[in-house]
Amino acid sequence: MATKNESHDAEHEYSAGLAVVPADKIADPGLDEPHRVRMTDKSKKHEKAAANQVATWFLVSIVGSIAAIVFYFVFPISADLNTVRNNTFFVGISIALGMLAIGFGAVHWAKTLMPDAEVAEARHQTRGSEEVRARAIEIVNLANQESGFSRRKLIRRSLYGALALFPLPGLVLFKDMTTDPNPTETLRHTMWSKGVRLTTDPTGTPIKASDITLGSVFHVIPEGLNAREDKLEQKAKAAVLLVRLDPADIKSDKEKAWGYDGIVAYSKICTHVGCPVALYEQHTHHLLCPCHQSTFDITNDCEVIFGPASHPLPQLPITVDAEGYLVAKSDFHKPVGPSFWER
């Protein structure tokens, strides 16, 4: 920038394309448009008043900043959450005052006391002058000649090869971001298997079939989940919603067979992008995902009836054990949760 050539280089003529270059344009009256003279320029009294106002703002800022420090100590915080509110409020508004007052003062200063006449400065084309461009080309050619970059094909091509390959080790290094050798296989299995009891979420209490009244809903996790170290990962796949329907309402034979006396268990993980399908509408028997409103019909094997999801929630086959507690007959027969390529 500093070496701007101020000599009389002719500006480059660019093509105007489809622009109509006006031959008959209304003349530019130039910069000297009528200018409203400010009171602070006309009267000493106003000028002085404005100066005082600016200084007052800066003084107000000082008061604000000091107040913020004082309030920090005057309003300590404790186990009483009101103290947090007071500290946040008083410290915050006084810091805000300290800043706003500087801002108002500075802007007021600029607008009332600094010159308000606009000035023009020449602007040059971004493109370098012919001389500069010629020199630039010369430099590139010289570098090319001295290094033999275009001439020495072998060097050039082997360099391209080397440059193309050198980032690859860096990419491979990221491989261990996961230690799972086969993620798609992992996605296919959950904690559920034959005989695992259905227990309530989050306490882990086993559920007796006889305790479930018609129309009630249970949020269910597999027995033993809470003791596992990877419980969030397991829960993200194994969470189940348990509903007791009137068997006469169930339209699907498979659903009846995999349930127990009208009690059916479906994966709670939405087949769209994996939010928990947590809302059950009792009178319509619809399950609704609160994230993107995919809606599943629990009387018809949880087919999708609305929203962006595409396939039904997988059903967990259940029965009761000797003591009357609900248990799984097996794992889900299909992968739960969002779709993936190999699903």
Added chain:
Amino acid sequence: MSTATTTSKKKGGFLAGTANYLDERVGMGGILKEFGRKIFPDHWSFMLGEVALYSFLVLLLSGVFLTFFFQPSQVPVIYDGVYGPLKGAEMSIAYKSALDISFEVRGGLLMRELHHWAALLFVAAAGLHMMRVFFTGAFRKPREINWVVGFALFVLAMAGGFTGYSLPDDLLSGNGLRIIDGMIKGVPVIGAYVSSMLFGGEFPGTHIVARLYGLHILLIPALILVFIAIHLFMVVIHKHTHFSGPGRRDDNVVGYPLMPVYVGKAGGFFFVVFGVLMLVAATVSINPIWLYGSYDPSPVSAGTQPDWYIGWADGALRLAPTHLEVVTGPYTWAWNILLPILVLVVFMVVVAFYPFFEAWVTGDKREHHVLDRPRNAPTRTAIGAAGMTFYAVLWAGASTDLIATHFLLSLNGVLTTLQISLIVAPIIAFLVTKRVCLSLQRKDREIVLHGRETGRIIRHPHGEYEEIHEALPAHEMYKLVDFVDYQPTIARPNAQGKITASARLRAAWSRFYFEDRVVPVTATELAEAQSHHAHAEVEAAPAAKKTTKKAIAK
């Protein structure tokens, strides 16, 4: 301090000594000579970019404070802090430290809220700034590359926002990540593997918070800083654009000097932005994570909303029609996820490359430093309005459930309406905006040719009433006639005598853009109109007076 400045030159006090010291070591004199009186044009809309820049500085400052207390670890602990309702609950260290910042560090809650509000404002201001640049044509040569840099900044701002939103490991942020996980899994072939790598195994895993933390506090802010540096460097190279007006041309820049006026205004404005954000942070609560609880994949709350700038992506997911998935053999094409992603990507690509497209259509290779008034580029303005409408429908899509519950509408009805609107509303917006622009241009012509309405009504001797129109002052008139006028072209054969497909396409686009253009008033037209008015006036007002006088005299 001033006593220590006994330099050999002894030209002034401390200030002169410092200036001399700096000039002899960093060439401060040259820097000040070059930049000290640099001219910046003045317009309120030029402040939008400033707001974005200052919000980012606030983000850096408040963010550093937060890093001193936040611990990005997902190791489970039992909460024993001061917040009663969560006492004894199991949670990650990340969530606990976010709670501790809120309740056990003085000013911690203030800084958290400041950081969050500043992030919202950062993305909003950057978006408004982009729209200002678009609608005024500031992206034209030589600023096309700077538009792309600005676009990258906007995307980085969203990325910074989302990674930050995900750090506290509360229920909301966890569900947000769950959705990201689901979207990644839907990508053909690599989806499940990429998800597994991102989360370090199965979702949610114990790595994601620490990984996003690295991105959020190191990589993304560093990239934003680099891109801001490039962005501002190019502003210096090009010098700022100015709106058309008397004396404002493509080969000059009209405004106020950096020192002192802009240092005062822009420097002061930094404090105003900081102060306003601080005021909002002190008084308006945002993201009260303690109400949501620690992340657990099983519960979810209804009616939750992402931060505003993620809304359009969430809306795109919601608007996908049911049953889009296609199963081919053992493989699943999750079009219900791929289609929304495609829509978002295509929209962003169109935005990023628009300047190059318009340049191709106009074929105008000149530099443009005088901004367009939006009405003077009707088709571009209409395209912008259509784009904004498209974005707005996607954005509204993120709130289908809230729209339905708040206005007692059917959820299905709201969704279907928005699905249709996504295609129809931008077209309507385009047509309406274009017509409005053309009408405004005609109105401008009318005012230039026949003057502005004064509201003064006179009666002619023969009984006719007429409103007096007053010619505009030259400098005001010039603002209405100084704009670039393009005309459509026809496909012409090239040197080989062939009409290429590209030439045909360009001709078609040029018709689309400029077919129904309104041209600026020429000097001849103005002279004609003025002579007509002068003539009419001789016949009207003054003439009327004369005749009355004559009549009295007789």
